[in-house]
Amino acid sequence: MEFKNNILYASTACSPRVLNYIFRTSNIKPSQAIQKFHRLMLEGFSMNEKCQIETLSSIPVITKSHKKRFWKVKSEIIGQVKYNYIPFINLPILKDISIMILSFFKIIYWSMPKKRTERVVICDILNLSITISSLIACKLTRTKIIAIITDIPGLMLPIKIEDDIKTTLFNQLTNKTIANFSGYILLTEQMNEIVNRHNRPFMILEGLVDVKMNYIVNSLNKKDQYKIIIYAGAIYEKYGVKKLIQAFIKLDDDNLRLHIYGSGDMEKEMHTFMNIDNRIIYKGLVPNYEVVNRLQKATLLINPRPTSLELAKFSFPSKNLEYMVSGTPIVTTRLLGMPKDHYKYVYFLNDESVGGIYKALKFLLSKPNEELHEFGCMAKKFVLKNKNNIIQSKRVLSFIKDI
Helix, strand or coil: CCCCCEEEEEECCCCHHHHHHHHHHCCCCCCHHHHHHHHHHHHHHHCCCCCEEEEEECCCCCCCCCCCCEECCCCEEECCEEECECCEECCCCHHHHHHHHHHHHHHHHHCCHHHHHHEEEEEECCCHHHHHHHHHHHHHHCCEEEEEECCCCCCCCCCCCCCHHHHHHHHHHHHHHHCCCCEEEECCHHHHHHHCCCCCCEEECCCCECHHHHHCCCCHHHCCCCEEEEEECCCCHHHCHHHHHHHHHHCCCCCEEEEEECCCCCHHHHHHHHHHCCCEEEEECCCHHHHHHHHHHCCEEEECCCCCCHHHHHCCCHHHHHHHHHCCCEEECCCCCCCHHHHHHCEECCCCCHHHHHHHHHHHHCCCHHHHHHHHHHHHHHHHHHCEHHHHHHHHHHHHHHC
16 A cells, blocks of 8 residues: 555644744743744645645643643644644643543544554654553554654753652653654654664654745845844753853953843843843843844854753754754854764854853954855755755655655
8 A cells, every 4th residue: 555644743733823822821931942843844744745744732831831721722724734732621630631531532533444554643752641642542553653852851951840750750751651662753863872772763853944944035234233143042051051141241342242032040140141241132032933033134143052961962952953044154062963964064162161152252253244144155055955844854754654
């Protein structure tokens, strides 16, 4: 029987409409990075021929993040992607139970025996409720189930999880569950050593960029009047953000600005830094499309994440690809998970100390604007040609077919 690439994508993926509503009304905002990753993957699948794609989505809210208690969102079709949302009661335990039960029966129905040989479930393992029910349902119906792993449980930063006991339990259950998939989609080669205990098929997909960025022009004439350096992401000291700020303060140039987007444990300190140096501007957590627009007008984008972090071996930050596809040049640490074909399209922070970051920024900002702009445009051309979401989804479809 011909494989028709009928895919059920089990995750927290939401349509832009639903995500915007959650972002506006939540006390704790959902991760925009993972939402963008899922959305680009879904759109990539939908733009490939003979691929029918729909989601099984657990809406990314918890009791503390949203006051709405009963969630029942109608299915919707955006482009060629059908979004199916699991109803649930937004209360501890009840939410997990309702999601597990309803998603189990949804997958059983979707994986009818007469159709199972041409169907596959792709599951985000960081959503434990859906992961457990998906695995049980797929085992019963003998449906292929592929894990997509963007973070290693226990190494990532917990997002407002109630306490250490719950976090530990979550990580233990997830790690035990990981071993039971038919195959794995991983961000880095190093991940395979941790998650693929039974040596099952795997592929490396470090990320993807939006093919529609082909139509967005990064123009030197439209750059901001100031030389703006942007950091967009989690603002944690362990991610090198404090060293970045300290290095920037040492730069003696009134025409420079450092714009910081995101949230994290350094939020309370940001006002102190802005008082010390009024060239530092903390923008907070804003919708991703606003960040993408601002990246076009900046002079330099930076990711100072230290390579000494254990997490650095098992991750490739999505922000690096988002930076590259903007057409504005990026300076980054030499992350172990970064593919070597990226090397000639990024500037490196070879010395990750405050002094090293200062020297690198001073050197790069002394370059002519035209040279920086050309370098950024080369990076954009590279990732759009080789890492766009249509190409990356084709790689995933080929991988699934061969399992």
